[in-house]
Amino acid sequence: MKQASPIPTASGGLPLLGHIVPLLRAPLGFLARLPEDGDLVRVRFGPLSALVVCDPALLDHVLRDDRTFDKGGALYDRSREFFGNGLGTCPHGDHRRQRRLLQPAFHPNRLCAYVPAVTARITETIGSWQDGEVLDVVAVMQELTARITIDTMFSTTPSPDVLNQALGDLNTLLADVTVRTVTPPALDRLPTPRNRRYQQARTRLPRTLHHLVTERRAAGVDHGDLLSMMLTARDPDSGSAEQMLADDEIVDQIVSFFGAGTETAASTLAWALHLLGAHPEIEKRLQAEVDSVLAGRPATHADLPRLELTGRIITETLRLWSPAWFFTRMCTADTRLGQYAVPSGTTILYSQYLLHRQADLYPDPERFDPDRWAPDHPSPPRREAFIPFGGGARKCIANRFATSTTVLALATIAARWRLRPLPGTHVRPAVAAVIRPGGLRMRAVARSATGTGAGPRSVEGDGVELTARG
Ligand code: HEM
Known part of the structure; x- marks a missing residue:
């Protein structure tokens, strides 16, 4: 085997403190x-x-070999403090069983069945x-997506107070x-x-979500x-009628x-x-698309392929600002990554922001x-260079659900409203576990008031697609 190359250290480090x-x-x-350093x-x-x-090819290798490059280390030790051993945080040894169990909730048939509830919630919000x-x-989008997750995945309707508390704790x-x-545990x-x-927040959020499980178990409705x-x-291997997940494990999954x-x-x-607020020419094209595809009625699952520009706007947003x-x-284990030798115990970091820019x-x-x-x-982006949902076996289980939900939301909003930037506001990326547009406040202007679009009346539609589940 060829001799391994030395791994370069990033420039700009300081003695002791590093980077x-x-x-x-x-x-x-x-x-x-x-990437300038290697x-x-x-x-x-x-x-x-x-x-x-x-490098996208090296990253592809890391994401595909999830046994050698497993979830673990400081980030996951900390994340497990509140996500428990749920699907996103569990190690390889537990992952396949959990994923097999949960994947059916994201089967294409299920995704189609979620659409009326998603559209109803978006229509209610706007x-x-x-x-x-x-x-x-x-804040508005957080409440919307939290409600969509709860409506579709857990079919419950918590009171606004309970929902706001859960969202506050999550934040x-x-x-x-x-x-x-990266800070010493003693400081905590x-x-x-x-x-x-x-x-x-760490003790209250699981407690709040535990109520959901207890209520649903008591109701006994599938x-x-x-x-x-x-x-x-039920565990298919043991053939036992024993329930496979204890309530605490279910709560871990819900928190995840x-x-x-x-x-x-x-x-x-x-x-x-x-x-879109900063690119009115693209916003105009979006409006033309939604006016022609939806023609004033609520979006359905069948509309998704025709909301082609809307989809590309979401894709490009995910490239620039992968949350x-x-x-x-x-x-x-000791392994090779391209021309480099990587010893067991090494922490590997990958970044959507780094690759997408x-x-x-x-x-x-x-x-x-x-x-x-x-x-x-003529020169489409390389598949492995676009990783908003990660890749390999740990790729986001909800990637299709998230894509269709955001496309439906954007199309439904654009059919009825223009969101205008406020003069003098300075939007900056607020960086925490996800990147948000910090300080983003926008003015909602009804499209009927601007003389364009199908107007508010027709978006309410005939209610056919608006039957909420649950
Ligand atoms: C635009 C929205 C979303 C983005 C950009 C996103 C991104 C990601 C990424 C990058 C990963 C892989 C993390 C890693 O490599 O360690 C992931 C995993 C995951 N995501 Fe998403 N996600 C989104 C929406 C959702 C939604 C709506 C749900 C649930 C309803 C969800 C549930 C999960 C779960 C459970 C995992 C862990 C999968 C596993 O390890 O098998 N995500 N997501």
Whole structure:
């Protein structure tokens, strides 16, 4: 075998501290510069170190070999504190069994069945907006996507107070988890208001979600959704009638799905609306598409292939502002990655932001250009260079569900409203477990008031597609 090449260290590190200062000061800029140093680059944070994969082919190898490059290390130890051993955080040894059990909830037939509930929730949300109202876009989208996750996956209707508390707790946890992976655990025990809030959220969120499980078990109705699947699962190998998942395991899964599904989809929609606000020419084309495809009625599953530009806008938003912007793996055996030798115990880091902004993979990478995804584009992006949903066996289980939900939401909003940027507002990426458009407030202007579009009346439609499940 060829001799392994030495792994370059990222430039700009300091003795003892390593790269902790640029990482904490400007993490996105720091990541985006790493490919200049090599295709696999070592970074150091004080005593910790990780290898960052900067090349799509090497990353493909990492994502496909999920036994050698397993979930583990500081990020997952911290994430398991509140996601438990759910699908997104469990190690390879538990993963296949869990994924087999939960995958049917994302079968194409199920996705089609979720659409009426999704459309109903979107229509209800946008129906509550007032012409000229200023929206806190991220908060509105978070509530929308949280409700969609709960309506479709768990078929329950928590009160607004319960939902808001769950969302608040989720935000507290997600805001802290990334920082906690690089700070010493002793700091978590200090009685600061921030630590107290974190601890409270960590115990309260599972408790809130536990109620969902208890209520549904008591009701005993099979809704054919994710929660029903978990409540009725039996181990096919043992042939036993014993329930496969204990209530605590089900709560871990619910926290995982609620955590993974709410913030990511909400940020994608918020970024898309922000980008459209800044690109009125693309917004006009979007309006033309939704007016022609939907013609004033609610979107159905069958419309999705014809909402072609809407889909490309979501894809390009996911390229520029993948809400999930980095993940790690732990190397479980000595191995080779391309020309490099990687010892067991090494932390590997991959980043959507880093890969999606490389000029050799995406010409003019900072430009919002949905047409780079057009089917007849002469140089389409490389498959393995587009990883908003990760890849391999750990690829997002809900990638199709998330794509169709965000496309339906964007189309439904665009049919009825224009969201205008507020003059003088400065939108900046707010970086935590997901990247959100920080400070994004927009004015909702009814399209009927601008003299275009099918207008509010017709979007309410004839109700055929609006029957909520549950
Ligand atoms: C635009 C929206 C979304 C994005 C960008 C996104 C992104 C991702 C990514 C990148 C991963 C892989 C993480 C890794 O490599 O370690 C992942 C996994 C996962 N996502 Fe999503 N996600 C989205 C929406 C959702 C939704 C709506 C749900 C649930 C309803 C969900 C549930 C999950 C779960 C359970 C996993 C773990 C899968 C496994 O390990 O087998 N995601 N997601």
